[in-house]
Structure formats: structure tokens, C-alpha cells
Amino acid sequence: GKRGFCHVRLDSDAGAGTSGDAARLLRLRRLLAALRGRGYPPAFLYMFDEALEIVRDLALFSAAALGCAPSDVELERSCFAWALDPRAEAQNFGLPHRDYSYTESIGPGGSPTVVCAWTPLVDTSPENGCLYMVPRALDALWAQPGHPNHMRAAVRADGKELSGGTCHTMELNFNLAGAQPQILRAGDAVLWNGNTVHWGGACDPDCVEPRQSLGVTFRRRASPAATARARGGGGTPAWGAGGGIPFEELLSLSTEERLRLLLRSMLLYSQWYDLAGKVPAISRLVEDAAVR
Numbered sequence: 001g002k003r004g005f006c007h008v009r010l011d012s013d014a015g016a017g018t019s020g021d022a023a024r025l026l027r028l029r030r031l032l033a034a035l036r037g038r039g040y041p042p043a044f045l046y047m048f049d050e051a052l053e054i055v056r057d058l059a060l061f062s063a064a065a066l067g068c069a070p071s072d073v074e075l076e077r078s079c080f081a082w083a084l085d086p087r088a089e090a091q092n093f094g095l096p097h098r099d100y101s102y103t104e105s106i107g108p109g110g111s112p113t114v115v116c117a118w119t120p121l122v123d124t125s126p127e128n129g130c131l132y133m134v135p136r137a138l139d140a141l142w143a144q145p146g147h148p149n150h151m152r153a154a155v156r157a158d159g160k161e162l163s164g165g166t167c168h169t170m171e172l173n174f175n176l177a178g179a180q181p182q183i184l185r186a187g188d189a190v191l192w193n194g195n196t197v198h199w200g201g202a203c204d205p206d207c208v209e210p211r212q213s214l215g216v217t218f219r220r221r222a223s224p225a226a227t228a229r230a231r232g233g234g235g236t237p238a239w240g241a242g243g244g245i246p247f248e249e250l251l252s253l254s255t256e257e258r259l260r261l262l263l264r265s266m267l268l269y270s271q272w273y274d275l276a277g278k279v280p281a282i283s284r285l286v287e288d289a290a291v292r
Helices: 022-039 042-048 049-066 226-233 257-267 280-291
Strands: 005-009 075-081 114-120 131-133 152-156 169-172 180-182 188-193 197-198 212-221
Touching: 005 226, 022 042, 022 049, 022 075, 049 075, 049 114, 049 188, 049 212, 049 226, 075 257, 131 169, 131 188
Parallel strands: none
Antiparallel strands: 005 188, 075 212, 114 188, 114 212, 131 180, 131 197, 152 169
């Protein structure tokens, strides 16, 4: 869109009509509390059908944003979830950034090829760590992939590239005054072009209900030839060999396939985890999933 992002309600007619329901959101919040109580990171929500149903609904809206049918959309092999803790720092992806460059996000004629989607399980506000977005019209480098600062929206003064840890001083290469807080209700979602500058706000230490949310990315499905190359001529699903997860397979992933997706995502975002000390044994996860 003209702003580079838009808001949708997941229980509207365009969606499947389930994931925005209060009962489903309550179920997800309870699952998240149970996971955290047993030492699992929030991203383990993607092992459960309820989270994948939300992903399915987000895919429907993302297909509309991409201007294609849902069958032409695939989920990138990464996913993330947040459950901010007012007592802890650096859980919020607080360094302003673009997920992708303009070239990676926008196709011929200015049509998007990648859409990022984020939905909260609780109402969001500046106090509990909402997202912030810079509208396209206020981002001078939005369509300038050749500029040296295009992918350097913010640079930490300590020289670290990752947004883990707290850094109180940084160089900004965008219009901070144009940033807009994304104040959403539980069950709403914000979708954005991959090259839109954004970041997650910090949670107020006195916040009663810290932000909890899910985030995923969709893109137009690869051509049949590219899918065949990804499969390598064998029986492995294309997404398992390097491609995305097709829309029609989102709700039929086996426990093993969900685990593979989850573990890849955890490795991708490994700077946010103490993989050796805080992630429980894989056997325990499989047992939990089998019992459920």
C-alpha cells in the first residue's frame, strides 16, 4: 500500500473467521504460559494447531496484499514469537531495521513480492512494547537499494550488527519523527512490505500485560521449475530442501515437520536464545506433542 504497511482483523470475512476469536486467543495465551513455565521459548507455539491456524489466516491476507491467489503464496521457513518480560532487556528486536531490501521486496511495476505479517495475542500499546513503523512517504531511502544506508536504518554505537542486548546510543538513517506506533487489538494484524523500517518497542517495567505476538513472512511461490530444483528430484518436500511451505500444507504439517521449521527458526534467531542452557531436550518436546 501507499504507507508500506496496513492493518487487518483476522476474524473478518477475508480470513478464515477463527483466529481472531477471543476463545482461540485465550487458548494461545494459556499455551504460551504453559510453555514458558516448562522452559520452552515462545516460538514453540508453532508446534500447535492454533498457531498454524493464525498463520493460515495471515497467509490469506498476505495473498491479497501480494495480489495473488492463496495457492500462489508460501511461508518462508522461519517464524518467531515474542513474550516480553518487563524484568528482562533486549527481547523486542529494538534496533530499527528493514527485513529485506527494496530489490528483494518489490517486483516489476512496484508490486510487492514479500509480505511480513505480525499479530499480537494481547492488545498492544507503547507501554507494553508495540511495534513502530516508518511510513513509505516519510522514508527517503525506501526505494533506494543502492544507497549505502538503505539496509542500515540504525547502527549501534558499540559496533554490533545484531539487535540483541541493550544499546542506548545509535546512528539513525531514517526519519524518526515519522515513526508510528502500531496500536492493535488482540487478533488484529499488521502486514508490511519487507523493506519497511520497523522495530519493537520496549516493555514498561510496570506493565500489567506485556506484549505477546507471532510473526511470519510470506512470498509469492516459486515457479514449478524452481520447486522441482528445490526438491532435487526426490520425495523431500520443496520447503524441506530450501523452498517455502505452500499454503495448502500449512495445516497438515506433521510433528516432525513443525519441529524442523521451529528449530531452523531458532537457529536463524539464535542470538536471542541460550540454546545450551534454556532450550529443553528435543525428546521432551516430542513427548509433549504426542501426549497432546
